Every structure is written in C-alpha cells, then in structure tokens.
Amino acid sequence: MVEELFIQGNEACAKGAIAAGCRFFAGYPITPSTEVAETLARELPKVGGSFVQMEDEIASAGAIIGGSWGGTKSMTATSGPGISLMQENIGYAFMSETPIVIVDVQRGSPSTAQPTMAAQGDMMQARWGSHGDYEPIALSPSSVQEFFDFTVKAFNLAEQYRCPVFVMADEVIGHMREKIVIEDDIEIVPRKRPEKTDDYLPFENIENGTTPMPAFGDGFNIHVTGLTHDERGYPDTNDPETHDKLIQRICDKVLNNKDKICSVRSENCEDADIIIVSYGAPVRSAIEAVNKARANNQKVGYVKIDTPWPFPDEQLREIAGNASDVLVVEMNLGQMYYEVDRALKKDANVHLMGVIGGLLPTPDEILEKIEKIGGN
Amino acid sequence: MSQEKQNRFLPYLREDRLPHIFCPGCGNGAIINAFLAAMEKAEMDFDNIAMVSGIGCSSRIPGYLKCDSLHTTHGRALSFATGLKTANKDLDVVVFTGDGDAASIGGNHLIHAARRNINLTVICINNNIYGMTGGQISPTSPKGSFGTTAPYGNQDTPFKLAELVAAAGATYSARWTTVQIENLVTSIKDGLKNPGFSFIEVATQCPTYYGRKNKLKTPTAMAAVMKANTVFKSAADRMRPRDLEGKIVVGEFADYTKDEFTESIDKLSVEKSGNRTIINSAYEREL
Numbered sequence: 001m002v003e004e005l006f007i008q009g010n011e012a013c014a015k016g017a018i019a020a021g022c023r024f025f026a027g028y029p030i031t032p033s034t035e036v037a038e039t040l041a042r043e044l045p046k047v048g049g050s051f052v053q054m055e056d057e058i059a060s061a062g063a064i065i066g067g068s069w070g071g072t073k074s075m076t077a078t079s080g081p082g083i084s085l086m087q088e089n090i091g092y093a094f095m096s097e098t099p100i101v102i103v104d105v106q107r108g109s110p111s112t113a114q115p116t117m118a119a120q121g122d123m124m125q126a127r128w129g130s131h132g133d134y135e136p137i138a139l140s141p142s143s144v145q146e147f148f149d150f151t152v153k154a155f156n157l158a159e160q161y162r163c164p165v166f167v168m169a170d171e172v173i174g175h176m177r178e179k180i181v182i183e184d185d186i187e188i189v190p191r192k193r194p195e196k197t198d199d200y201l202p203f204e205n206i207e208n209g210t211t212p213m214p215a216f217g218d219g220f221n222i223h224v225t226g227l228t229h230d231e232r233g234y235p236d237t238n239d240p241e242t243h244d245k246l247i248q249r250i251c252d253k254v255l256n257n258k259d260k261i262c263s264v265r266s267e268n269c270e271d272a273d274i275i276i277v278s279y280g281a282p283v284r285s286a287i288e289a290v291n292k293a294r295a296n297n298q299k300v301g302y303v304k305i306d307t308p309w310p311f312p313d314e315q316l317r318e319i320a321g322n323a324s325d326v327l328v329v330e331m332n333l334g335q336m337y338y339e340v341d342r343a344l345k346k347d348a349n350v351h352l353m354g355v356i357g358g359l360l361p362t363p364d365e366i367l368e369k370i371e372k373i374g375g376n
Numbered sequence: 377m378s379q380e381k382q383n384r385f386l387p388y389l390r391e392d393r394l395p396h397i398f399c400p401g402c403g404n405g406a407i408i409n410a411f412l413a414a415m416e417k418a419e420m421d422f423d424n425i426a427m428v429s430g431i432g433c434s435s436r437i438p439g440y441l442k443c444d445s446l447h448t449t450h451g452r453a454l455s456f457a458t459g460l461k462t463a464n465k466d467l468d469v470v471v472f473t474g475d476g477d478a479a480s481i482g483g484n485h486l487i488h489a490a491r492r493n494i495n496l497t498v499i500c501i502n503n504n505i506y507g508m509t510g511g512q513i514s515p516t517s518p519k520g521s522f523g524t525t526a527p528y529g530n531q532d533t534p535f536k537l538a539e540l541v542a543a544a545g546a547t548y549s550a551r552w553t554t555v556q557i558e559n560l561v562t563s564i565k566d567g568l569k570n571p572g573f574s575f576i577e578v579a580t581q582c583p584t585y586y587g588r589k590n591k592l593k594t595p596t597a598m599a600a601v602m603k604a605n606t607v608f609k610s611a612a613d614r615m616r617p618r619d620l621e622g623k624i625v626v627g628e629f630a631d632y633t634k635d636e637f638t639e640s641i642d643k644l645s646v647e648k649s650g651n652r653t654i655i656n657s658a659y660e661r662e663l
Contacts, residue, residue, distance in 0.1 A: 048649040059484075059488070069463075073657065088449050089452060221444055226449060
C-alpha cells in the first residue's frame with residue numbers, strides 16, 4: 001500500500017531506515033539530529049528491532065559496527081561534534097569492511113557553534129575525517145522525501161560495497177515538514193551470506209571488489225581487525241604489498257563502481273551560460289533561482305549533486321563542461337567548491353557562494369550573485 | 377608431534393597464526409590456558425563464543441583463538457561488544473582487554489557496560505603498564521613505580537578496577553593474579569555462567585617492561601612479589617587502609633543477579649512487535 005505522510009525530515013530518515021531493514025540503532029542525543037533517535041526509540045521495538053542510547057558518540061559508532069557483525073543492519077545519527085568523535089571507529093569500519101549507515105544532520109560549526117542552525121560544514125569530514133586512505137560514499141538529501149529515499153539507498157549501498165555510507169543532511173532538511181510518499185515496492189538489498197567452503201576468504205576481491213560477509217555465530221570463525229590484514233583477516237602489518245593490496249582494493253571497490261554509485265540531476269543546462277551547482281538544502285533555492293532567471297530570459301541552469309562522495313567528476317563535466325561560469329552554492333566557506341573547481345577548471349570559471357550563519361541562501365540572493373558574475 | 381603429547385587446548389587455537397607475539401614470561405599464556413579450562417568447566421559451546429578486544433598486548437589474545445573475533449579500536453571493545461550482544465543475544469560474548477585499554481581510554485565504556493549489566497564476560501589483564509607501546513605508566517601503575525613516562529616514579533594514584541566495576545553495577549566482579557590459576561579458572565567459569573556483566577581482573581607480570589623498569593627482571597621474581605603482596609578479600613576486609621597499601625586484594629567483589637540489559641531490550645521488542653524479533657535480519661529480504 002502506498003503511504004502518504006506529512007512528516008519531519010528526521011522522522012522520514014528513521015522511517016527510511018526501518019524500510020531498508022535497519023533493526024539496530026545506537027546513538028547519543030545531539031541537536032539537530034535527535035528526532036532520528038527519538039523516532040527509532042519508539043518505532044524499532046515495534047518491528048522487532050533494538051534501540052540503545054550509548055554513553056557517547058564514540059560508543060555509538062562502535063556499537064553499530066558490533067551490531068552489523070551481529071548480522072543486523074545498523075545505523076547511528078548525529079551532528080558535527082558527534083561526527084568528529086566517531087571518526088576513529090568510522091575508519092575502523094572502512095578497514096574492516098563493515099556495512100553501517102551514519103546520518104549527519106549538519107549544524108553551524110566548528111565546535112559547539114550553532115546547534116539549531118543549518119550548515120554543510122562536515123562535507124570534507126565525511127571525505128577525509130578518519131586517518132588514512134579510503135573512499136567514502138555520501139548522499140545529500142534536499143527534501144524530506146529524499147531524506148527517506150537516500151536513507152534506504154544508503155543501506156543498500158552499504159550492503160553492496162560492504163562499507164560505511166554517510167547520509168549528509170542538514171538542519172533545514174532534518175527539521176522541515178513535507179509530504180512524502182512511501183511506495184510499497186521499495187528496493188531493498190539484503191546482505192548476502194557467503195557459502196561455507198574450506199577456501200572462503202572474508203577479505204577477498206570477488207564481487208564489486210569485496211566479498212559477502214558472514215555474521216558472528218554463523219560458524220565461519222573469522223577474525224576481524226583494524227590492523228592491515230591478509231585475505232583471511234589475519235594481521236600482516238609489516239609487508240608493504242599486503243597493505244597496498246588491501247587499501248587499493250578498499251578504495252577501488254568504490255572508485256571502479258562510480259558509474260553505478262554517483263547520481264546527479266540537472267535542468268536547463270544545455271544552453272546555460274551560468275550553471276548553479278549545489279547539494280542538500282541549498283538545491284531548493286537554486287531551483288527557484290533558475291526558474292526566476294529563465295522567466296527573465298537568463299540562460300541559467302542547475303546541477304544537483306545527490307552523491308557528494310564519490311565526487312561525480314565525469315557527470316559534472318558532461319553536463320556543465322560547456323558553461324562559461326559555474327556557481328557553487330553551499331553552506332560553508334568552500335568545501336565541495338574545490339571539488340567542482342578541480343573537475344571543471346579547464347572548462348569553466350568556478351565561483352563560490354559560501355553562506356554561513358545558519359540561514360538557507362534565498363533564490364534572490366543567488367540571483368544577485370548570478371547578476372554579478374554576468375556583469376563581470 | 378604425537379596425539380598424546382599435543383596440548384589439549386590446541387584445537388581451540390588458530391594454529392596457522394602461531395607463533396604468537398607475546399614475550400617470554402608474559403602472563404597471557406597462563407590466562408589463555410585458564411580461560412579455556414574455565415570454558416570447558418562451564419560447559420560452554422566454543423563455537424558460540426564471539427570475542428571482542430581493543431588494542432594492547434592482551435587484546436591480541438582473540439586473534440589466536442579459533443572463534444569469531446573482533447579486534448577493535450583502542451578502549452572501545454565494550455561498545456562494539458554492546459552492539460554485537462544486542463544484535464544477537466544468543467552469542468556468548470567474551471571481551472579481552474588490558475588496564476590501559478579498559479580503564480584509561482575505555483574507562484567510560486567500562487562503567488557504562490557495568491551499569492547496564494549487559495551479559496558480557498570481560499577478562500581484564502592488568503600488568504600495570506602499557507606493554508605494546510613500550511613501558512609507559514597506566515591508570516593502575518602503583519604510585520612510585522617506574523615507567524618510560526614516569527622516569528622519576530609514578531606521581532599518579534591507581535584505580536582499583538574490580539572494586540570500581542562492582543560499584544558501577546556489575547553483577548560479577550573478581551580479582552586474581554597469575555599465581556592463583558585455580559581461583560582464576562573458577563572465577564572465569566562463574567563469570568561465563570553469570571547472566572550479566574562479569575568482570576575478572578587478572579593481575580599479571582610484564583617482565584619485559586614493568587619488570588625491567590622496576591628491578592624485577594625475571595618472571596619468577598615478579599610472581600614472587602605478586603604472591604607476597606596478595607591479601608585475600610576476607611582478610612583485607614578486617615585490615616586498616618594503610619596496611620593495605622601496595623597490596624593486591626584478591627577475591628570476589630560482586631556476585632549476585634539482577635535484570636540483564638539485552639534480555640530487557642529483547643523482551644520489550646518481543647512485546648511491542650508481537651514476536652517479530654529475528655536474529656541475523658540483515659540477510660532477510662522480507663522483514
């Protein structure tokens with residue numbers, strides 16, 4: 001049965017998690033993500049799942065990794081200060097190839113800053129927050145519907161590629177209320193159980209660059225470690241080749257599947273002189289700015305990035321490669337801007353409209369910026 | 377090697393990972409032995425045991441045992457174990473940790489896991505020093521003892537772990553040393569059977585770092601000092617605090633039952649869902 005609801009973004013995220021098969025949530029209260037935890041505390045027991053309020057965010061990240069090896073799809077939700085605390089264990093999840101979903105409802109930062117105001121200041125932390133080399137997957141919703149849909153998608157990607165997946169929302173999307181439609185045929189990717197053979201290797205490159213994982217208790221008796229390990233999972237920390245092979249595989253399983261993972265949407269870009277590139281809440285203003293500009297016969301288009309990580313370089317070049325100017329609108333002082341610039345700098349002049357303070361940039365403010373670029 | 381001469385615990389070990397990394401004279405071997413003996417005495421199904429550990433010498437133990445093992449980040453083993461046990465309460469989850477791992481960087485998780493009375497069996501191997509990083513003082517190093525970060529003697533006051541964990545809410549807590557293996561085996565067995573948070577602290581020798589820094593260069597010298605300083609809890613209860621300074625009080629500090637965390641969570645889930653709880657739900661398409 002198709003369900004229509006008028007709900008808050010954070011509630012939609014929680015509902016998306018349950019629809020995707022999440023049955024374990026561990027988290028710590030933090031504004032503006034708390035309603036995700038509150039909703040799951042109420043709803044998870046109703047579907048046979050478990051909710052645990054942990055002692056801090058470090059423990060929350062640890063608990064969901066443990067939950068995932070316990071054979072349960074697991075998630076946590078937090079905001080900037082919490083994502084900072086989680087980073088070491090997130091790195092462990094990349095290294096141990098543990099599927100988990102981390103929701104970050106971004107707020108003004110750094111430090112405690114603006115708990116109730118919107119920002120997109122954690123985009124680079126999702127990319128580089130833990131130490132070392134890895135390739136994260138991150139999705140940025142720009143509506144309540146997308147917060148539901150992208151949470152489902154995050155779980156599916158986590159299972160397909162056996163890795164952590166971020167849902168990088170922001171306070172605007174987390175706290176706004178909109179109508180959403182929940183279809184009855186949502187695509188769910190269940191975890192694949194490996195065959196119990198004598199030569200099963202838990203850290204091998206056989207499918208999508210990874211291999212199906214058993215649950216603890218399945219009888220595989222596997223060893224999981226954050227140390228550099230061989231295909232059996234056994235530590236082998238001093239052999240350069242083992243490390244190189246492992247880390248390359250962990251990165252390649254995402255990079256080699258970028259065409260399947262990356263998603264961008266665009267409109268009015270074919271003839272555009274100026275293209276607005278954004279993700280998350282600012283997309284809403286970008287679309288309205290384009291509508292207004294077109295009504296005024298200005299050749300303006302927009303690109304919406306659904307998946308900031310891995311960064312969709314090729315898609316962006318294809319769509320925006322012909323524009324003379326590109327304007328990146330984001331709620332920080334320039335994070336994804338550098339990625340856009342890196343991808344397009346040979347073809348276009350890339351400008352930044354970085355807005356901090358907590359308020360969503362309005363369509364008129366974007367148009368003003370476009371006027372200035374046009375004037376130059 | 378003939379079948380008769382083979383160590384009876386060898387089938388529990390990942391033989392392809394031997395030799396191990398532990399130093400000569402380290403107490404970890406005796407403690408692994410004690411654990412396996414206790415597990416057999418408790419009539420546990422070894423295949424149902426999942427081990428979790430943090431970082432440090434003692435946290436390397438699960439890597440040598442042929443069961444599912446999660447070797448996690450420094451100090452966080454109990455948070456991973458909390459998730460694992462909550463996701464699948466049918467697993468027997470055992471945590472191996474050390475004094476630095478459990479009481480310093482992981483101190484908060486230790487008291488909260490004890491507070492929840494979650495059914496985990498924690499073996500905390502306390503050698504009073506950071507061995508893996510080369511001999512720095514830990515939160516259990518005796519006042520005045522030497523370490524590479526306490527070249528003039530430790531100015532700090534040590535934690536009493538078994539007492540701390542009992543006070544935090546664990547339903548089983550005990551302390552023994554590596555010179556009281558029989559008592560240790562009994563306590564680990566009792567801990568495994570206790571349906572709640574069980575904490576077994578084992579005071580052990582680290583001749584390589586603690587011994588070398590503190591003029592106790594051989595394992596036997598360390599064992600002799602440990603033995604001489606041991607006071608049973610029943611005797612200690614009648615002693616004055618100043619007479620207990622520098623002593624290792626051994627015995628049980630908690631042994632009772634109360635509601636267990638994952639049982640409560642499961643009960644709620646069964647009740648609210650109308651019995652829809654499924655173990656290993658990640659593998660299901662329809663839930």
